[in-house]
Amino acid sequence: MADIRPTDQELYLARVAAALRMPDTTTREITEELAAHLADARDALVEEGLTSDHADREALARLGNPEDLASGVRRAHQTRRRLATAIGPAVGATIRGAVVGYFFGIGVLTLAAILAVVVIGLIGSTLHLSFGGYDTGWYSGPVTLFVAAYAGHGIPRVFASRSERWVEDVRFPIGLIGAIAVAVIALFVIRLPLDAGTVAVLALTPVAFVVGAVAASDRPRRRLPIAVFGGLLVLATIASVAAGLVTARWNGDHAFDGPTAPSLGVSAWDAPVAEDAKPSGGGLTGYGGVPLELSAAWDTDAGRAAWRDIRAEVWRSGPPEWPNLLDSAPVMVVAATVDTPQWASASVTFPKATDRAWYRVALTGLGPDGRRYVLADGGEPTKVDYVGSAWDWLTSR
Amino acid sequence: MAPRFLGTQLLKGTTPLLVLTVLADGELYGYEIASRIRERSGGAFAPSEGSLYPALHALEADGALEATWRTSDRGPRRRYYQLTERGRGMLAESRDQWASFVRGVSAVAAGGRSNG
Numbered sequence: 001m002a003d004i005r006p007t008d009q010e011l012y013l014a015r016v017a018a019a020l021r022m023p024d025t026t027t028r029e030i031t032e033e034l035a036a037h038l039a040d041a042r043d044a045l046v047e048e049g050l051t052s053d054h055a056d057r058e059a060l061a062r063l064g065n066p067e068d069l070a071s072g073v074r075r076a077h078q079t080r081r082r083l084a085t086a087i088g089p090a091v092g093a094t095i096r097g098a099v100v101g102y103f104f105g106i107g108v109l110t111l112a113a114i115l116a117v118v119v120i121g122l123i124g125s126t127l128h129l130s131f132g133g134y135d136t137g138w139y140s141g142p143v144t145l146f147v148a149a150y151a152g153h154g155i156p157r158v159f160a161s162r163s164e165r166w167v168e169d170v171r172f173p174i175g176l177i178g179a180i181a182v183a184v185i186a187l188f189v190i191r192l193p194l195d196a197g198t199v200a201v202l203a204l205t206p207v208a209f210v211v212g213a214v215a216a217s218d219r220p221r222r223r224l225p226i227a228v229f230g231g232l233l234v235l236a237t238i239a240s241v242a243a244g245l246v247t248a249r250w251n252g253d254h255a256f257d258g259p260t261a262p263s264l265g266v267s268a269w270d271a272p273v274a275e276d277a278k279p280s281g282g283g284l285t286g287y288g289g290v291p292l293e294l295s296a297a298w299d300t301d302a303g304r305a306a307w308r309d310i311r312a313e314v315w316r317s318g319p320p321e322w323p324n325l326l327d328s329a330p331v332m333v334v335a336a337t338v339d340t341p342q343w344a345s346a347s348v349t350f351p352k353a354t355d356r357a358w359y360r361v362a363l364t365g366l367g368p369d370g371r372r373y374v375l376a377d378g379g380e381p382t383k384v385d386y387v388g389s390a391w392d393w394l395t396s397r
Numbered sequence: 398m399a400p401r402f403l404g405t406q407l408l409k410g411t412t413p414l415l416v417l418t419v420l421a422d423g424e425l426y427g428y429e430i431a432s433r434i435r436e437r438s439g440g441a442f443a444p445s446e447g448s449l450y451p452a453l454h455a456l457e458a459d460g461a462l463e464a465t466w467r468t469s470d471r472g473p474r475r476r477y478y479q480l481t482e483r484g485r486g487m488l489a490e491s492r493d494q495w496a497s498f499v500r501g502v503s504a505v506a507a508g509g510r511s512n513g
Binding site for chain 1: 426427428429432445446447448450451452454455457458466472473474475476
């Protein structure tokens with residue numbers, strides 16, 4: 001039976017390879033070079049009269065300790081210059097990873113949405129559910145996490161290869177440094193219309209980046225196993241239903257559209273619209289962060305003088321589909337100023353709410369009969385986004 | 398006889414110069430470089446083969462050497478090294494530094510006393 005034990009030379013080269021901690025290609029080249037050296041040295045020693053075994057041992061002895069040799073060669077390769085030159089390609093890998101993550105994320109979520117619709121269709125008759133809606137607006141959150149994870153995953157391999165290091169030696173520092181950079185950008189730099197979901201996604205972005213980076217390894221890249229892909233798909237399907245990406249609807253008129261806001265008795269909209277006053281000066285302007293202006297005008301000085309307590313009222317409400325008021329009192333009241341004897345106006349700056357609140361606004365006043373009337377109606381509910389950084393949002397609660 | 402560590406330490410610092418010098422004649426692979434240095438020194442010294450490869454790879458990383466794999470008629474394929482322009486410049490500089498080092502050390506080692 002053939003002896004399959006490794007030779008001393010093979011053991012020596014294996015120790016060199018392990019101690020090098022460098023990419024496979026470089027390691028193979030170095031060990032091949034050393035193997036050639038050992039073969040030459042052995043041949044020369046045999047010519048000098050040594051026995052084959054003795055020549056083998058002597059050739060190995062001349063190369064010295066394999067770990068020391070590997071350490072010397074590694075230091076020669078892993079220079080600061082190589083580290084610096086690896087940064088450019090690593091940035092490129094980040095961008096490539098982000099693009100791949102974007103399209104992969106869209107693909108998974110689309111498949112998940114389709115799957116969710118099919119599932120709802122299949123079990124709908126039992127649970128009295130039917131397909132109610134499909135909201136691609138929700139894609140941005142999960143896709144952002146895919147982008148971060150893939151961006152993180154792309155860096156270690158390229159950085160390790162260019163700086164001649166092991167992926168396992170660079171993935172944790174890269175994950176940590178990258179996560180800090182991503183966290184700074186996600187929490188402090190990016191300014192978006194925010195709600196709790198968007199802030200949660202931004203806060204999870206550095207985590208996704210770290211997970212992607214740490215998942216990189218020196219082992220040859222494998223395709224995503226079907227089991228992992230299937231698991232991801234099932235998870236995304238459940239999540240997409242739970243998060244409302246795909247909505248189900250009870251058969252009939254009872255929808256999951258949202259809670260029905262209570263109809264409250266006391267509000268500006270219960271008041272009749274004043275007949276002698278008319279909205280003027282553009283009525284409602286200023287949504288989108290600038291103060292909102294409401295004004296009303298009268299035909300005579302006496303007409304205006306008969307009105308008291310003219311003010312702007314801001315009420316939280318549902319969206320335009322169910323514009324009921326949510327509270328029993330306005331969240332904000334701003335006294336109007338009488339600019340001219342026939343003109344009153346008020347300027348409202350919306351409260352910076354951390355949820356994407358809807359508001360209704362009106363200019364009201366107490367009429368000559370002592371009842372409150374709407375002088376100028378702000379019209380349909382308007383959504384006022386919290387625009388700012390995630391950190392502002394988190395610390396403003 | 399000089400202490401052994403002195404020779405080892407001296408040799409360690411001079412390995413790049415020795416490597417660049419023997420490669421000035423043309424391209425060689427690792428084992429040949431070690432042999433050539435041994436021959437030229439009349440067998441007096443040779444770089445430790447374990448320190449030769451780190452030196453070769455460091456010189457290559459510095460851009461002083463260029464390496465090419467080449468197959469041979471007998472034996473395995475080998476990695477040949479040759480000097481680059483930068484390597485020639487480094488060789489000239491190293492030679493000057495070595496000459497001035499030798500002059501200085503020789504003057505001290507000759508045992509002359511200063512009159513100061």
